[in-house]
Amino acid sequence: GEFKFDLDTPVYKGNVSCNTGLFIDGKFVDAVEGGTIDVINPSTGKILTKVAAATSKDVDIAVAAAKKAYKTSWGLKVPGTQRGELLMKLATLLEANIDEFAALECLNVGKPWSESRGFDMKLTLQTLKYYAGWADKVHGKTIETNEQKLAYTRHEPYGVVGQIVPWNYPLTMVSWKIGPALATGNVVVLKVPSEITPLTALKLAGLIQEAGFPPGVVNIIPGYGATAGAALSLHPDVRKIAFTGSTLTGRKIQEASAKSNLKVVTLELGGKSPNIIFDDADLEQAVKWAAIGIFSNSGQVCTAGSRIFVQEGIYDAFIKAFRQAAAGINTQTGDPFSEGTIHGPVVSQTQLDRVMGYIDAAKAEGATPIIGGERHSLTDGFFVKPTIFTDCTPEMKIVQEEVFGPVAAVVKFKTEDEVIEMANDSNYGLACAVFTENVSRAVRVSNALEAGMAWVNCNVTTEHNVPFGGYKQSGYGRELGAYAIDTYTQVKAVHINV
Ligand code: NAD
Numbered sequence: 118g119e120f121k122f123d124l125d126t127p128v129y130k131g132n133v134s135c136n137t138g139l140f141i142d143g144k145f146v147d148a149v150e151g152g153t154i155d156v157i158n159p160s161t162g163k164i165l166t167k168v169a170a171a172t173s174k175d176v177d178i179a180v181a182a183a184k185k186a187y188k189t190s191w192g193l194k195v196p197g198t199q200r201g202e203l204l205m206k207l208a209t210l211l212e213a214n215i216d217e218f219a220a221l222e223c224l225n226v227g228k229p230w231s232e233s234r235g236f237d238m239k240l241t242l243q244t245l246k247y248y249a250g251w252a253d254k255v256h257g258k259t260i261e262t263n264e265q266k267l268a269y270t271r272h273e274p275y276g277v278v279g280q281i282v283p284w285n286y287p288l289t290m291v292s293w294k295i296g297p298a299l300a301t302g303n304v305v306v307l308k309v310p311s312e313i314t315p316l317t318a319l320k321l322a323g324l325i326q327e328a329g330f331p332p333g334v335v336n337i338i339p340g341y342g343a344t345a346g347a348a349l350s351l352h353p354d355v356r357k358i359a360f361t362g363s364t365l366t367g368r369k370i371q372e373a374s375a376k377s378n379l380k381v382v383t384l385e386l387g388g389k390s391p392n393i394i395f396d397d398a399d400l401e402q403a404v405k406w407a408a409i410g411i412f413s414n415s416g417q418v419c420t421a422g423s424r425i426f427v428q429e430g431i432y433d434a435f436i437k438a439f440r441q442a443a444a445g446i447n448t449q450t451g452d453p454f455s456e457g458t459i460h461g462p463v464v465s466q467t468q469l470d471r472v473m474g475y476i477d478a479a480k481a482e483g484a485t486p487i488i489g490g491e492r493h494s495l496t497d498g499f500f501v502k503p504t505i506f507t508d509c510t511p512e513m514k515i516v517q518e519e520v521f522g523p524v525a526a527v528v529k530f531k532t533e534d535e536v537i538e539m540a541n542d543s544n545y546g547l548a549c550a551v552f553t554e555n556v557s558r559a560v561r562v563s564n565a566l567e568a569g570m571a572w573v574n575c576n577v578t579t580e581h582n583v584p585f586g587g588y589k590q591s592g593y594g595r596e597l598g599a600y601a602i603d604t605y606t607q608v609k610a611v612h613i614n615v
Contacts, residue, residue, distance in 0.1 A: 118136070118137040118138065118167075119134060119135075119136055119137065120134060120135050120136075120137050120156075120165070120166040120168075120316065121133075121134040122134070122165065122224065124220055124224070124454065126220075126452075126454035126455075127454065127455060127456050128220075128230040128234075128454050128455075128456060129216060129217075129219070129220040129223075129230070129454060131217070131220075132217075133217050133220050133221045133224065134217075134320075135221065135316050135317070135319045135320035135323065136319050136320075136322065136323055137166060137167065137168040137169060137319065138168075138169050138319075139169045139171055139175055139179070139336075139337075139338045139339065140319065140322035140325070140326075140335075140336060140337040140338070141175065141178055141179045141182055141333075141336045141338065142178075142179075142182035142186075142332045142333045142336065143326060143330075143331070143332025143333065144326075144332070145322070146169075147169055148169040148170055148171055148172065148175050148340075149172065149174040149175055149178070150172050150174060152169070152170035152172060153167040153168065153169060153170055154167060154168050154169075154170045154312045154313075154315070154339060154340075154341070155167055156168055156225060156313070156314075156315065156316060157313065157465065157466075158224055158225070158227075158498075159225075159226065159227035159461075159462045159463065159464050159465060159498055159499050160227050160452060160453055160461065160462055160498040161497055161498055162466070162497045162498055162499065163497075165224065165225065165316075166316075168315050168316075168319065168339045169338075169339060170312070170339060170340050170341060170344075170345070171308070171338040171339065171340030171344070171345040172340065172344050172345060172348070173344065173345070173347075173348035175338055175340070175345070176306070176338070176340075176345055176348040176349050176352060177348075177352075179306045179336040179338055180277055180279075180306055180349075180352050180354050180355060181354075182332070182333035182336060183277045183304040183305065183306050183333050183334070183336055184276070184277055184304075184354050185333055186304050186331055186332065186333030186334045187274075187276050187277060187303075187304045187333075189331075190331035190333075190334065191302060191303075191304050191331060191334045192274055192276070192302045192303075192304075193273065193274065193302050195302070196253070197252040197253035197254070197255065197300075197302075198252070198253045200252040200253075200299060200300060200302065201249045201250065201251070201252030201253050201300065202249075203299075203328055203329065203330055204245060204248060204249035204252060204296065204299055204300060205245075205246065205249035205250075206328040206329070207245060207249075207321075207324055207325060207328045207330075208242055208245035208246045208249060210324040210327060210328055211241070211242060211245065211321070211324060212242055214320075214324070215234070215238050215242065216234065217320075218238055218241075218288060218317055218320060218321075219233040219234035219237070219238045220233075220454075221316050221317050221320060222237060222238075222287065222288060222316075222317050223453040223454060223461075224316070224453075225287070225314050225315075225316045225317065226284065226285075226287060226314050226464055227415075227453055227461040227462040227463070227464060227498065227499070228414065228453055228461055229453045229458040229459055229460065229461045230453055230454055230455075230456075230458070231458070231459060232413065232414060232459075232461075233453070237286055237288060237289045238288070240289050240292075240579065240581060241288050241289045241291075241292040242292075243581040244289070244292040244293055244296050244581045244597070245292050245296050247296065247581045247582060248296030248297050248299070248300040248601075249296075249300065251297070251300045251301075251599075251602060252299075252300040252301075255272050255300070255301055255602055255606065256272065257269055257270030257271045257272055257608070258270050260610075262612070264614075265614070265615050266612050266613060266614055266615060267612075267613040267615055268610060268611065268612050268613070269610075269611050269613075270608050270609065270610050270611070271608070271609045271611065272301070272602075272606035272607075272608060273302075273606060273607055273608075273609055274301050274302035274303040274605065274606060274607075275303055275356040275357040275381065275605070275606075275607060276303065276304065276354075276356045277303070277304055277305075277306065277354055277355050277356055278298050278303045278304070278305050278306075278355070278356065278357045278358070278359060278605070279305075279306050279307075279308070279349040279350060279352065279355040279357070279358045279359070279380075280294040280295070280298070280305055280306070280307045280308070280358070280359045280360075281307075281308045281342070281346050281349065281350070281358065281359075281360045281361070281362065281366075281370070282294060282307070282308075282309070282310045282311065282360075282361050282362070283310065283311050283361055283362045283363075284310055284311035284313050284314040284464050284465075285414060285417040285418065285419070285464070285521075286414075287309075287310030287311070287314040287315075287316075287317050287318060288310070288317040288318065288321065290310060290361055291307065291309075291310060291317075291318050291321060293361075293585075293596045293597060293601075294307060294359055294361075294596075295307065295335060296601075297596075297601035297602055297604070297605045298359070298605050299334070299335070300602070300605075301602060301605040301606050303357075303605055304333065304334050304335070305334070305335050305336065306336045306338065306349060306355070307335070307336065307337045307338070308338055308339070308340055308342075308345050308346050308349055309337050309338065309339045309340075311342075311362075312339060312340065312341050312342070313464060313465055314464065315339040318337055318339075319337065319339070321337070322335070322337040325337075342366060346366075347369070347373065350369070350370045350373035350374065350377075350380075351373045351376065351377045352377065353377055353378045355378075355380055356378075356380055356381065357380055357381040357382070357383070357605070358370055358373075358374065358380055358381075358382050358383075359383050359594070359604070359605075360382065360383070360384050360385070361384075361385040361386075361419075361596075362385075362386065363386065363387050363519075364386040364387045364544075364545075364590050364591070364592075367384040367386045367592060370382055370384070371384070381607075382594075383592070383593065383594025383604050384592035384593055384594065385419070385585070385586055385587065385591075385592050385594070385596060386419070386545075386547075386587060386590060386591050386592040387419060387519040387521075387545060387547070387590075387591060388419050388420055388421070388423075388519060388545045388546075388547030388548060388587065388591050389423055389424055389516075389517065389518070389519050389543050389544075389545045389547075390410075390420055390421060390422050390423060390424065390545070390547055390548040390549055390550070390568065391422070391424045391425075391426055391539075391540035391543075391549045391550070391566065391568075392406075392407055392410055392411075392422030392423075392424065392425045392426070392549070392550040392552075392576060393426045393536055393540060393549070393550065393551050393552065393562065394407070394425065394426065394427045394428065394431060394435055394552045395428050395431070395533075395551075395552060395553040395555070395558065396428045396429075396430035396431045397553050397554045397555055397558075398431060398552035398553055398554065398574075399552070399554060399574070400431065400434055400435060400438060401438075402552070402574060403431075403435065403552040404435065404438040404439050404442050405442070406422075406550065406552070406572075406574070406575055406576035407422060407425055407435075407439055407442075407525070407576070408439065408442040408443065408446065408503075409576055409577060410422030410550060410576035410577050411423055411425070411523065411524070411525040412443070412446050412460065412503050412523050412525075413577065415460060415461055415462065415463050415464075415501065415522065415523050416463075416472075416520065416521060416522045416523035416524060417463060417464060417468070417521050417522065418577060419547060419591075420547055420548040420570065420577050420579075421521075421577065422525075422548075422550050422576050422577065423519070423520060423524070423525060423526060424516055424526055424528065424540070424543075425439075425525050425526065425527045425528070426527075426528050426529075426530050426536050426539060426540060427527060427528070427529055427530070428529075428530055428531070428536070429529055429530070429531055432529050436487065436505075436507060436527065439505060439525075439527075440487055440488050440505060443488045443489065443503040443504075443505055443525075444488060446459060446460050446503045447460070447488075447489070447493075447502055447503055450493055450500060450502070450503075460503065460523070461500075462498040462499040462500045462501075463499045463500075463501055463522055463523075464499070465499065466499060468499065468521065468522070469492070469499040469501065471520075471521070471522070472501050472520055472521070472522030472523075472524065473492065473501070475514065475515060475518070475520045475522070475524060476490050476491075476501075476504060476524060478514045478515065479506050479509075479513065479514065479515035479524075479526070482513045482514065482515070483508065483513075484506040484507070484508050484509045484513060484515055484526065485506060485507050485508045486504060486505070486506055487505050487506070487507050488502070488503065488504065488505050489501070489502035489503050489504030489505065489523070489524075490502070490504050490506075491504075501522055501523055501524075502523070503523045504522075504523060504524045504525065505524075505525045505527060506524065506525065506526050506527065507527045509526040509527055509528045510528070511528065511539055511542055513526070516528065517543065517544075519545070533558065533561075533562065536562075537562060537565045537566065540566055541565075541566060541567045543589075544589060544590040545587070545589060545590055545591045546567045546568045546569065546587050546588030546589035546590070546591050547568060547569060547570065547586075547587035547588075547591035547592075548568050548569065548570040548571070548572070548577070548587075549563065549566040549568040549570070549571050549572070550571070550572040550573070550575070550576040550577075551563050551566075551571065551572070551573050551574075552573075552574055553573075553574075559573045559574070567588050567589060568587070568588055568591075569584075569585075569586045569587040569588050569591065569595075570585065570586075570587075579597070580597070581597055581598075582597065582598050582599075583597060583598050584596070584597055584598045584599075584600040584601070585597045585598075586600075
């Protein structure tokens with residue numbers, strides 16, 4: 118089937134459309150068992166369309182198609198230059214349709230246009246172009262040996278790679294996954310950006326067809342995690358799973374690997390990133406970045422600076438200005454397609470209930486909501502006001518657990534040693550941010566924090582050519598940059614007797 122929607126908005130006028138089937142072996146098809154998923158508009162709570170829901174039977178078909186494509190028309194059989202050209206063609210097609218993609222993402226995820234068009238789509242495009250450029254630059258080393266031998270290494274693809282992504286950056290996450298996988302010669306079965314936000318990935322499937330990728334090289338199948346996702350992670354012909362999502366699901370994927378064929382697993386999981394503001398920080402910058410860190414994408418950001426540690430000397434001034442920033446964002450909450458909107462709804466009813474549950478728990482544990490702490494009564498959509506809790510203590514749920522919503526937990530601190538200890542007191546280790554004008558302290562503290570990414574005097578910025586990933590229970594393996602190339606290739610050492 119086909120989804121079509123007319124938009125007549127201040128930022129976008131025209132149609133948005135995509136196919137609603139499973140994209141397998143170069144064609145759109147219905148699910149074998151005929152199941153569908155309702156796709157909801159989070160700004161209104163109303164259903165937009167239904168898309169096909171894959172079950173294990175469809176996963177089997179998609180994996181078989183991918184396996185065949187790997188043998189016949191991809192892998193190292195196809196020169197890197199050719200793989201790169203196809204990826205570049207895909208990027209060019211995406212660029213030509215970028216506004217429509219941005220609008221479709223706003224509709225399905227509730228992202229403000231400014232974020233969808235201004236951030237997500239830009240990063241998606243850069244990522245695809247970047248990995249298109251990598252496709253003919255992956256090579257091994259020659260190694261001197263003691264024996265009369267020549268040794269060299271080859272960086273070979275895994276073959277069929279299963280990819281599972283969440284709903285917070287649907288299309289962007291797809292580009293992070295397929296870009297390096299295809300550049301290095303793998304074939305892909307992608308369970309699309311979570312069952313609740315499949316539309317832009319399905320639209321991209323149409324462009325993959327148009328670009329002329331051989332059938333089966335990329336398969337894109339919407340489906341529920343417990344069925345399609347689980348089947349993919351258990352499949353004996355899948356050699357690697359690349360997963361982005363919650364820590365809970367990450368564990369299940371690793372278990373599935375252990376139970377099946379010991380497929381390689383890379384995990385990008387949740388976070389509870391500390392954002393540390395020292396007395397000597399530039400107040401205006403610290404406030405600006407703290408707000409971006411926790412309120413952009415309605416806080417549904419894995420690297421969100423959700424624990425804000427503020428030193429006692431700057432505390433009062435910071436809280437006053439941070440509260441003002443949240444109040445400003447609250448006045449710019451609303452329809453994703455309005456020009457001034459910078460704060461949209463959270464993605465679903467489930468997510469809304471989860472965020473409100475954390476807000477209630479924080480109140481019950483004695484934290485003080487100095488602003489927000491409730492739903493926005495704007496529309497029937499899933500809007501939560503930008504919320505700041507003060508008087509937070511390290512053992513509170515709001516400080517320990519990932520909320521994935523626009524909710525900041527502020528903790529006051531005295532010394533550098535104390536804040537390093539508190540910041541590291543977390544199962545997560547995805548990212549951290551440090552605000553200080555003292556360069557020695559910036560280096561000392563960012564070195565001491567247990568996190569895969571550290572920002573100094575900025576926050577949550579992501580570049581397509583800089584590695585992205587976590588420590589501890591935030592996962593392992595790196596996406597983006599040259600590092601992702603390593604996670605999609607296995608090394609073969611060849612010894613030649615001379
Ligand atoms: P989730 O783990 O519930 O779902 C993620 C994906 O996994 C979905 O596509 C889902 O269908 C699938 N899934 C669910 N159960 C499965 C199973 N048993 N087997 C296989 N697949 C299954 O997470 P979510 O709620 O969609 O996303 C939010 C989470 O993602 C947050 O914890 C966030 O921190 C994390 N996240 C991490 C990063 C990162 O790069 N570190 C980026 C974005 C989001």
